[in-house]
Amino acid sequence: METKICTKCGIEKDVSCFGKAKNQCRDCANAQGKAYYAANKDKQKAQAKAYYAANRDKRNAQKKAYNAANKDKISAWQKAYNAANKDKRKAYNEKNLITRCMTEHGITEQAAIEKIRINRMFKSQGENNETRKQLMTMGIF
């Protein structure tokens, strides 16, 4: 077994415990890296933020160029995504409709669902449905 002595902790360890061409064992190197990060956390965060801000325009331009160059591909992706999530989107839209109806009319969820259902039924029978007109004059719709 080939061993090496760590220059940091002084413990003799198997060479597999050392990185390539490193004189410190991995444990020490990791601890040092962590300590460095902890000590410079704010600095590193600020740097990352500054870098992000400085390259925002460039990134946006890149994104735009990419989107333009891959319009067909992206549109195909979106189509595939929408197809795969059709039911999900439908359910989401339905939920939104119910919520809107509840807020708009100040009614319960159950009443909103019923209202939407009846509205749709009338719609499918045509806007000039007599029953609907009657209900509207009665103030139900």
Ligand SMILES: [Zn+2]
């Ligand atoms: Zn060590």
